Amino acid sequence: MEFKEIIKSSFVLVGFSAAGKWSGDIVHPIPELWEKSYKFISENNVDKIVGVCLPPRSDHYFYTCGIEIESVDFHKVEQGMTLHTFPTQKYVVFKHIGHVKEIPNTYGELWKIFDKEGYRIKEGMPEIEIVDTNMYEKEETDEYEMEIWIPVE
Template sequence: MSIADTALWVIERNSSQELTLGSIAAACKVSRSHLANAFGTASGWPVMKYLRARRLSEAARRLAGGAPDILSVALEFGYGSHEAFTRAFRDQFGTTPEEVRNGGSLDRLDLVAPLRLRDGRARMPIPALRQLGKRRLVGLSAPCSYEATIGIPAQWQAFMSEHYEAIADKVQMMPIGICRAPDEDGGFEYMCAAEVRSTASPRKPLAYLEIEPRSYAVFEHAGHVSTIFDTYTAIWNEALPAAGLDAANGPVLEFHNDAFDPDTGLGGLTIWILLESDRNGSTT
């Protein structure tokens, strides 16, 4: 069973229990960042957003069926007060619990059913364990989410056409992509970056990021760059658990191969996953 499937089971099995990203990750025996990435790449949903949507959908079914006490329904599905439940319910469905109970119908509600995840289309990649030395990076950072990764190619276009040439003291190598660790709602920062030799603060909108020496699991993505999410899904849900590796709550790095062609999206890249504890590996 994949990490995402395990998380789905935990969510559905414990619908009346208090659940957090940390507690679901602990049940899956992975870090919070690992769970957020595994679930997000496999489903397109942030974990906690899916949890809230599922609980509110089941609460709506209970209300439409004529539940006599709205507060009891609220408490059953993890809300501590009538007010908090009503606020979340209105945000999700655009109506109130009272209106659904009085109307006895779910016709106008966009309910979220339990997910059924399909198997990833990528073959399970085999990691290499490597050490990465200190890196100084300057790049263009933007908020992203699992539902909005379609914006990343445009971000790269803006970075390369408007900012890359003006970055001072660059190390002449292919640019690097950085996915920051997701937050509780599944949002993360994505940075298109160039490695630099100095620590001088760049001009806005560019930002400076320093990567400390650490151990990484490194995976090859040889296909077209548009299919990278299939590789990520296989990494987070299958390859890391199969290799007995624990991902840390830290950034994921994407190093483009020297043969990578930004005009065609071909040439491949390597995905570097930060590990929880130091492991032996070759220094790069």
């Protein structure tokens, strides 16, 4: 599995959020948040869906699914949404290709590489999942692609 290092500029994320829990093959409530966010994402005519998980590599987490906005676009925040700002950060970026049910396997492989390469997670920074909006409704195909960004020290 290939990866690359990228410095991501500071960004603002607006979306729907919930506390979550990993239990075997099920990641609650991530699929529901992506589904709930789709209408909002479609209405804002963006090309990327962004999921953020805090803290990374944890069985208990806080997850947000939404879009990046300019800090002046606060009018896009609807009732029931959350808004988060994140500073510039270095990430190691991996790519998942295939059915969404295979995402846990991709994470298993990337953590092996992450550890082997000697990376350490940057505390307090988000793990990010980025999906092009043209991947919507391809989640259950071998064509589905998603980037996984892990914050590093």
